[in-house]
Amino acid sequence: MEKILILDFGSQYTQLIARRVRELNVYCEIHPFNKIPELDADIKGVILSGSPSSVRDADAPKPDLSNIKGHLPLLGVCYGAQLLAAEFGGEVEGAPSREYGRAMLTVKDQIDPLMLNVPSPTQVWMSHGDTITRLPENYHIIGSTENVQAAAYHIEGEKTWGIQFHPEVYHSTDGTQILSNFVLGICGCSGTWSPDSFIETTVAELKAKLGDDRVILGLSGGVDSSVAAMLLNKAIGQNLTCIFVNNGLLRKNEFDDVLDSYKHMGLNVIGVDASERFYNDLKGVTDPEQKRKIIGRDFVEVFNAEAKKIEGARWLAQGTIYPDVIESCSVKGPSATIKSHHNVGGLPKEMNLKIVEPLRLLFKDEVRRVGKAMNMDQRLLGRHPFPGPGLGIRIIGEVTAEKVRVLQEADAIFINGLRDAGLYDSVWQAGVMLLPVQSVGVMGDERTYESCVALRAVISTDGMTADWVHLPYEFLANVSNEIINKVRGVNRVVYDISSKPPATIEWE
Known part of the structure; x- marks a missing residue:
């Protein structure tokens, strides 16, 4: 599957770059700058993200680009552009004042592949404290602003570009066109990655991976777990067993209504009403974090008890989505706090279940698009987010x-x-x-x-x-x-x- 590789230097906008590439119907992946994956034929181009760091810092993030630059189409964004200048013979210095906000870009070379169909001038979004003061000899300026001469450049003889602004943000009015020029034009991506193609590919992969094995999935009534269940159901049918636990803290009639919806979707679902257990364990408890821990612990124990009854189960399916995956391998390190109720955690080691995550490549809006393509009930698909502890954290004080x-x-x-x-x-x-x-x-x-x-x-x-x-x-x-x-x-x-x-x- 063709894809664009995005190297993350810690920018707040990195996920937004990925979102914009995905909107072009091109698959992309984010990887930390110091964990570059093997460069296979599927990788059609590379984007270097921005960063809160300065290329002038002693400990600035500097990846090994020897197998990328000059070999694959490469686009440096903000810090990425400054890195490509500083590391190959140019100079980057602190700007007289931090450049943050809108600026007007004058396109200097309108036939350059990156600037095709980009009007001049065009509004762009700046967010940097450094600026390129001298470019290496073979770097050609293709765009400037009033304060930044080398706002965009192209390396002659290479499919390498750098831009000191952020095309991925809404305020860069022609940013999508610039990214499209790079991804679809320069990299030659076909733009055929869609919900339908994702479903077809994922179902085939799940069939190959799971074979005749039995899989358990904890349903929450939310979008992510429901779409994951539909994909697995397409792949393995009745070998998927879903467990839907009523903790007594769901919305009015939600347990029966959602259970009925799941059965109409053809899912093999076990409904477990454990309301009294949760109420008893929450008696007298008023501290919010303690309530969360009790609700999370009880859910895991109820889920485990039901899961053990399913003979031959070898896999645990989860509705993990791409932002969770990105955060777990962020250049800033994994999140310090993971709320236990958001995942089915703490499964006993003796269960020996392997994990399968059908949605781990998708952003939230993409999950909804996949669900829509599979004709999921709109009332499930369009549901508002609902907290894992349910009404337990919407009742201030003791829960009864x-x-x-x-x-x-x-x-x-x-x-x-x-x-x-x-x-x-x-x-x-x-x-x-x-x-x-x-x-x-x-x-x-x-x-x-x-x-x-x-x-x-x-x-x-x-x-x-x-x-x-x-x-x-x-x-x-x-x-x-x-x-x-x-x-x-x-x-x-x-x-x-x-x-x-x-x-x-x-x-x-």
Whole structure:
């Protein structure tokens, strides 16, 4: 399979480069600069990412490019461009002032392959503290800005280019055209990598890898595990056994509804209702992290108990996606904290299960595209993200069955209201929090002293940052009235207008 190799020097934009290449229907992989994979015939070109480092630092990341430069099409972005200049006879110095933000690029050579169909001038995005002050002799300038003479260059006699701006960000208005010129034009990629081709290739690989072996998959009701299950089902059919655990902290009727959806999809699913076990173990616990650990531990133990009943199982399938894979081998090192509930972890060694991850090459939006190509139920495919500990971290304080009932009812009114008003798909994530606060109210001429709930709705692309959604006042008023009138135990509704950062999406 043809692919573009992206060498990561730690830039905040590296994943975005990969996203843009994937949008051209070309497969690409990100690898740390110091872990370059074997260069086989499938690699059609290489992109060097930006970096928070300076090429002038003593410990600056400097890969061995001897088998790449001059042999494969090569594009250096920002730090990558400065590296290609500094390491081969040019000079890079600190800029008089850090260049950050929009700049206008004048194209100096409009017939250069990288600049084809790029208007001049065109807006680009700068983000660097260094600048190239002298290029090596055989480097030819193809683009300049007011402050950066060597904003883009081409090495004569080689398929090697460097640009000191970021074509992958939205603010570079013709950045996609530049990347397309490199990936489709210079590298000669066919642009045929699509959801359908991914499905066909992945199913064939799964068949070859798994043969007649039995596979276990823990379903969560979310998009990733559901799409992984569909791919595995296409490959091995009834040799896949899915386990869906009800921890008692799911949304109203979710266990039965999702279980029914899975069965209509033809999946072999075991539903396990372990609600009482989770409620008992959460009694008296108020610390958020302790709640998370209990929920994660109980899930693993319930899952393990069911998995042991499946004879001949040799594989554990997981819905791991590409951002998880990238982070685990980041040039900055793996994430310091991994939340246990996000994965089926801690399986006993005696189970001796091997791991299979059908989605490990895909970003989140690509997972949805693959699910759509397999005709997955839109209500599953378009589901908002839902935290692994479920309503357990939307109930502030101790979790009880009664509090879960109250929150499920209020949450159902809010989520169904978003769907009915046509707002659900424009919101990235929404939910209700049950607060440990009681307030005085009046209902039917009687004084009440009941709970308060907070509505939360955010818009985001990856959950790392989020803004609160400006839902219509009339909609909020209707939802508030319905919750107070129909949910016994609630007499006050508030709307959370905090963004992330400084707040988080969930309250615990």
